[in-house]
Amino acid sequence: xxxxxRKMGRHPKKDPAVFRYTVRFNAEEHIRxxxxxxxxxxxxxxxxxxxxxFGQPFRVLVEDRSLLEYYQKLSSFHSxxxxxxxxxxxxxxxxxxxxxxxxxxxxxxxxxxxTQELIRITQEIVILTQEFERKWSQR
Numbered sequence: 001x002x003x004x005x006r007k008m009g010r011h012p013k014k015d016p017a018v019f020r021y022t023v024r025f026n027a028e029e030h031i032r033x034x035x036x037x038x039x040x041x042x043x044x045x046x047x048x049x050x051x052x053x054f055g056q057p058f059r060v061l062v063e064d065r066s067l068l069e070y071y072q073k074l075s076s077f078h079s080x081x082x083x084x085x086x087x088x089x090x091x092x093x094x095x096x097x098x099x100x101x102x103x104x105x106x107x108x109x110x111x112x113x114x115t116q117e118l119i120r121i122t123q124e125i126v127i128l129t130q131e132f133e134r135k136w137s138q139r
Contacts, residue, residue, distance in 0.1 A: 023049070067136060074129060084118070 025033055042048035050056075091111065095104040 070132065074125070077125070081122075088115070 036052075037045060037048050040048055040051075042051065088111070092108070095107055099107065
């Protein structure tokens with residue numbers, strides 16, 4: 001009978017990194033190192049040191065919190081618009097059921113005016129967003 005042994009564990013790397021070096025920093029150098037590491041946005045310290053040692057470009061990624069907050073608030077509008085649309089449909093159904101045609105039409109007229117105001121505000125938001133992207137987007 002032909003028995004085959006089954007290997008367990010991870011597959012070995014083709015070119016494993018087996019050589020290790022130690023670097024020691026004093027307190028001031030350590031603070032400078034951590035500041036550079038944070039600016040670079042590297043995933044690990046060893047990767048950052050390798051990039052610096054072998055002359056790979058030092059990249060600084062800047063995250064603008066105001067831009068992030070703006071897009072978060074902008075995306076929250078989507079759910080709010082869906083809620084407004086849902087409420088709009090419910091109001092129209094209730095007006096048709098509970099009011100006379102004349103009274104329902106008067107109330108729908110007021111609702112239409114509010115909807116036009118919402119559309120105007122939405123158009124302003126779109127214009128402001130396009131202007132914001134044109135000025136601050138890093139493309």
